[in-house]
């Protein structure tokens with residue numbers, strides 16, 4: 234599909250994928266590969282190995298794949314590099330990447346006979362009638378990541394930055410109502426741990442005249458590109474809304490009734506509140522909402538002197554993504570020796586959450602009406618900032 238004069242989207246839509254290294258991709262994903270056609274043909278990134286046939290079909294509609302002269306590897310993760318070996322076999326193309334990219338490629342593939350052109354940060358290359366500028370974005374989200382600016386057509390090929398896990402027949406931001414939500418979920422689950430590096434990366438592109446941002450997953454940013462850049466800065470700077478996310482699990486619903494009482498109190502003070510039973514919600518959806526939440530409330534009953542396993546899994550995942558500075562509340566029902574909230578608070582501490590505690594947040598067995606009233610009153614005070 235043509236996206237600009239000599240530039241084509243030749244990516245692959247992975248309609249079926251539902252598990253992307255633990256990220257539940259409810260609507261699949263895409264691996265976007267872009268072809269710059271010219272005296273010298275340049276392919277930007279590739280697709281997973283099992284989708285090689287579709288990738289080749291897409292390229293074949295524009296040029297003979299044998300005629301690819303260069304392949305830009307912005308990021309070595311196999312969702313973008315998986316088809317490289319076969320493409321190089323067919324075309325003998327030269328790989329353009331940075332020093333880390335070459336190192337990572339050599340740790341994934343037998344690169345002995347591959348031709349490399351190694352670029353540095355800020356370097357420009359003239360290839361055929363095209364000028365490409367390479368900007369390193371290390372740790373967004375691997376050490377090798379970089380982005381490419383195509384000067385003549387004013388396109389930023391941003392690789393995983395600004396991506397969304399979304400399989401759709403549409404290719405542009407304005408065609409997808411929920412595109413910011415998809416991008417937010419991607420940010421929360423892939424980029425959040427490295428978010429402090431984002432403002433300087435955006436600083437590096439701020440003087441570029443950009444008409445299209447072409448990421449390696451999801452749709453192309455055309456009408457909402459300023460909006461998504463602004464959102465990236467907000468998310469990177471931990472901007473929060475007056476919002477609470479309550480995450481819980483339960484065996485016999487005692488902790489659930491505590492979660493609902495907390496929600497009632499928060500809602501009555503005007504806090505936007507979301508409740509997720511962790512065993513029934515993809516953790517990536519929960520993290521999307523935690524990204525810009527002011528309050529994070531985690532509830533678990535005590536099972537065998539600890540949290541429920543589903544909550545332990547969630548806490549471990551959240552710890553890795555490192556949201557920081559939230560207001561944290563731990564709660565739960567127990568029988569004889571309460572242990573779950575201690576485990577929850579340990580994680581809160583590691584994330585520099587401000588922990589708010591109260592004796593009403595631990596209830597022995599089934600909460601009575603007066604217990605729930607105390608919890609409701611606690612949530613009222615919490616929402617009012619008392």
Ligand SMILES: Cc1cc2nc3c(=O)[nH]c(=O)nc-3n(C[C@H](O)[C@H](O)[C@H](O)COP(=O)(O)O)c2cc1C
Nearest residue numbers: 483484485486487488534537538567568569570598
């Ligand atoms: C298999 C099992 C193990 C339990 N282990 C503990 C425990 O180690 N410490 C404790 O205080 N309560 C323990 N309990 C009691 C539960 O925490 C208690 O029943 C609680 O009210 C359950 O809340 P829920 O309905 O929200 O899951 C255990 C219960 C079960 C069924």
